[in-house]
Amino acid sequence: MSRFLLPFGVFLVLLGFLFVGLKLNPREVPSPLIGKPVPEFTLPQLHEPAKAFSPQSMRGRVWLLNVWASWCVSCRDEHPLLVDFAKNHQVAIVGLNYKDKPDDAQAWLAQLGDPYTLSVSDLEGRVGIDFGVYGVPETFVIDKQGVIRYKQIGAVTVDALQGKILPLIRELDQG
């Protein structure tokens, strides 16, 4: 009997590694930015390039920073969720339009709806680098003191929104 259990044993070891491997998913790396102040930047706004935006102006409010681009496939997936979110909640969403052409970006928002309080153009992706962005879309939750509290890598999902982002915003709002 025992020697016939050998294949099962080997399989259990394999299973263990696969399970750990799942958790090590390279796309789930915790951001070193969490708990750190939001990187400072000043960028022109998408709709009014003459006006600049800097995170400094958001002090005292809980807000979301969403990195997006009109060329990005997954952004289209999460976009309806964001539009819906903007309609029903009083939380500011700032869009970081990453390596995009402003014309394409405006057309995209005109077509699919604009959930953003405002968007800023990061034409060359410099600010994206400061945020450790390695894929688009990504979403950051930033608290009243300007500290990054959460980072969503990839598209925002209903689960992430209901399970993590909204409870966190509520908690931060009270604090």
Place this chain on the structure above:
Amino acid sequence: MKARHKRGLLIASGVLVLAVAAGLVLSAFQKNLVFFFTPSQVVAREVPVGKPFRIGGMVAERSLQRERDGLTVRFVVTDTVKSVPVQYTGILPDLFKEGQGVVAQGKVGDDGVFVATEVLAKHDENYMPPEAAHAVEQAQNAQKTLIGN
């Protein structure tokens, strides 16, 4: 008696095959594993000398230069903290772009230039190769710790 001998022979040859295979696997691992390093590690000289390894990061903006022969290219791979100059002769993959993630395999010369034998860019428009992402994360982590102190 005879049956037992035969059984022993079978088991012995099975074990022999396994032992040979294990030996092959181990020696092949020893010779052919390619470790992955970040540009920060390369700059800090924490990399093997004379052995090929992989580096990953982002191709720095406006760093791509083409030599006269049209085939040798130079570019800079950065993890946003430290940068390594890379030289490569050959045709770059379709998805190779400045500002995008890249992984290159090769050796570092005495002059600190990474001479790549292979350049990989992933076939996916949204994400950079995970190793490249890892390098950027690591470097930022290190930098944040330094600033924190």
Place this chain on the structure above:
Amino acid sequence: MIPEIGQLALILALLLAIVQGTLPLLGAQRGIRAWMALSRPLAAGQFLFVAIAFLCLAWSFLTSDFSVLNVVNNSNSRLPAHYRIAASWGSHEGSILLWVLMLSLWMQAVSVFSRSLPREVLARVLSVMGLVSVGFLLFLLLTSNPFERLSPPAAEGNDLNPLLQDPGMVAHPPMLYMGYVGFSVAFAFAIAALLGGRLDATWARWSRPWTTAAWCFLTLGILIGSWWAYNELGWGGWWFWDPVENASFMPWLVGTALVHSLAVTEKRGAFRRWTVLLAICAFSLSLLGTFLVRSGVLTSVHAFATDPERGLFILVFLAIVIGGALLLFALRAPQVSGGGRFESISRESFLLANNVLLIVAAGSVLLGTLYPLVLDALSGGQTKISVGPPYFEAVFVPLMSPMVFLMGIGPVARWKQATLPELWTLLRWAFATSLVAAVLVPLVTGGGSWGLRLGLFLAFWILAATVVNIRERIRNFRGAVHERLAMQPRAWWGMILAHLGVAVFIAGVTVVGTYETERDVRMAVGDTVEMGGHVFRFDGTTEATGPNYRAARGTVTVLRDGREVLTLHPEKRTYNASGMAMTEAAISTGVLGDLYVSLGEPIDAQSWSVRVYHKPLVTWIWSGCVLMALGGLLALTDRRYRLRSTRQQRAAAVISPA
């Protein structure tokens, strides 16, 4: 409306699968005939509903219904119609639906062609397959719904990944999945046998044709994938030892072992436990392959949309299916008797050696594929490594060479007992001829390494040993040679053909590996480069437009002895919807070799970087695989299987008169 019908069909299929996975199984254990009788109509119903769901998805793609998220993400109204249909399995959701479709197709096939099986066996087999189906239907409905709506609908889709817009990609996934899923039949037969406690030659005879069929599909699937990579990736390679490729190669290796070990179990009654274990392993590796590709735990050139949540689902499913099967094996195997005896030199022992080598090879591929993951896990995500082709080549060649050598001996060795002197007398000329050929050929063609000599020796050895085998085989028959040849059963001819396929494959791999030439050059209009006796002249590029892309279309004229023999048109495409650049190589295929030209990038207004390859005998690689698959198909058409099935019908009628 159509997508909702598809969704509903999937839910109905799931309900049927749940009943199918439980009642007939319980019925077989308790001897309730009415419950057992449910299995066939349930399988038919499931096939019907899954097919409806699949057609609904294909319809949504064909009509470019951009209110379906899956269509938006993977199609485009400018995409040609055949790629729109292929796009329905280009996405993660679609490919899992295809998986389920294939599974229900196999189930239906078992239910139609194995009507003559004893009632309990058929009920158990279909029930086990039903349980597998439950897992995948749940996976579809819970984590990867292919019919998810997008509201408001998008105006246009994001287009199918340009890499997948190739005829090879239209055929590759269905073939590969037919193979993967086909092993579920062998798996179900094995589990049914373990449950019923009946593991004998009859069992092997029943599951043999199914295993061979699955193996053929898998062989073709891998072959098409390799051909696609050669054509579409623009790197001129045909196999990269990429994790996703390895995921399909491991079941193939184990499946090959299974095909051979089943032959022994059927003919001699030996290796029973081993064969059952192989049947479990072959399907387990198919599932593992699906997990590796779909969960994103391994990085690969194949970047699918991956998702750890889906990975966890498949992992739990793997744990239940494979863990359960292996536990059942551990419980029941001790009760199975060993079966036919054989001497240490006999056809059985050669086949056993072949099995061990194939399994060890599969194990080393598994190790190489998972080692980066293991190291990553042990170091807490700090050590990243990659295991490249050099590892696999260093391990694989030494393991497979003795296997291929034994392939020449096994078929001529006698069952039960053979002697070395006898084998030596039979094969010494074959051995000497192939040795001499392996030494002489490199002298003529020039250069050559030990690897080349080894490869040539093995290819000639199989060829020569096969000739000996045919001569020996027909010696005891009467009549003219062609009559005697025609008398041999198709199963035997199938074996001969498949083995010759291996010889052709080895010759192709060896010659390409040794003599291929590759050059990256900068070419201005009118520049020439010489390679493999041909002169390539670059005649510049023109603008071209396709249905959904723009391209720079190069013209390269090939000259031989100063005469123009051929014009090649490599392209550099930019797809409109995704903005992705794609290299479309131009390949001139020939029996003796391919000429392969691809465009790099423009250097200035006049010149491009161009990659030129000469690949001698490269088509032999795929031809060899085709021969292997044809051999399998030929064996399937053997009269034996048909005769047996009618005989079984009679036997079954005798056993159950009531």
